[in-house]
Amino acid sequence: MGRQSGFIALLASLASRDVDYCLIPEVPFHVLTLLRHLKYSLEKKDHVVIVIAEGAGSHLGSSGEKDLSGNPILLDIGNFLKKNISNYFKKEGIEIAIKYIDPTYMIRSVPPNAYDSIYCSMLAQNAVHGAMAGFSGFTVGLINEHYVFLPIKAVTTVPKVVDPQGRTWFRLMDSTRQPDFSPVSNVFVSLAEAIEKEVKHKEPPKKQTQTSYY
Numbered sequence: 001m002g003r004q005s006g007f008i009a010l011l012a013s014l015a016s017r018d019v020d021y022c023l024i025p026e027v028p029f030h031v032l033t034l035l036r037h038l039k040y041s042l043e044k045k046d047h048v049v050i051v052i053a054e055g056a057g058s059h060l061g062s063s064g065e066k067d068l069s070g071n072p073i074l075l076d077i078g079n080f081l082k083k084n085i086s087n088y089f090k091k092e093g094i095e096i097a098i099k100y101i102d103p104t105y106m107i108r109s110v111p112p113n114a115y116d117s118i119y120c121s122m123l124a125q126n127a128v129h130g131a132m133a134g135f136s137g138f139t140v141g142l143i144n145e146h147y148v149f150l151p152i153k154a155v156t157t158v159p160k161v162v163d164p165q166g167r168t169w170f171r172l173m174d175s176t177r178q179p180d181f182s183p184v185s186n187v188f189v190s191l192a193e194a195i196e197k198e199v200k201h202k203e204p205p206k207k208q209t210q211t212s213y214y
Contacts, residue, residue, distance in 0.1 A: 002053025009053040020048040025055035029181035
């Protein structure tokens with residue numbers, strides 16, 4: 001869930017208040033930045049919770065292949081991060097335990113309550129009324145306490161995406177305390193890496209001997 005938009009992951013993270021990182025397709029992230037900040041968080045609180053939308057990390061590349069429905073096959077971002085996190089902390093000499101859960105079908109299988117049952121019944125009944133009235137290409141929705149017919153084209157033309165500069169995303173960043181993953185931030189990280197490599201490759205300065213006179 002969240003192949004092209006991370007609003008479900010974002011809202012779930014806001015509702016939980018236990019999430020430390022939320023990764024969505026609309027906000028590219030730098031892997032090394034994430035790993036370094038993850039290490040910082042673990043040193044402070046001994047555990048972190050990461051919520052990942054299915055399409056997060058799409059900027060990292062894909063195989064270019066498509067499934068039987070014609071949709072691009074995305075990078076398995078969950079296993080990708082699990083592997084990178086494990087390798088990073090092993091290299092740092094820090095022992096960690098990773099629990100990876102894919103809740104896709106668990107989210108879709110929550111038992112309905114009384115309100116859900118009534119709501120779905122009303123949607124079904126109004127869909128039948130619309131079809132018998134001669135309408136087609138429509139769906140039924142509840143707007144301002146009224147069940148209305150909505151053209152499918154109208155509700156599917158404009159995708160629901162997260163605005164990285166919007167108030168909801170900034171509210172999420174304030175809740176999780178995660179760093180800025182914007183392209184500008186990544187430029188500074190890349191520059192810091194380049195400087196770090198340059199420093200490591202330089203030969204250490206020769207020690208200067210001093211002559212003491214008495």
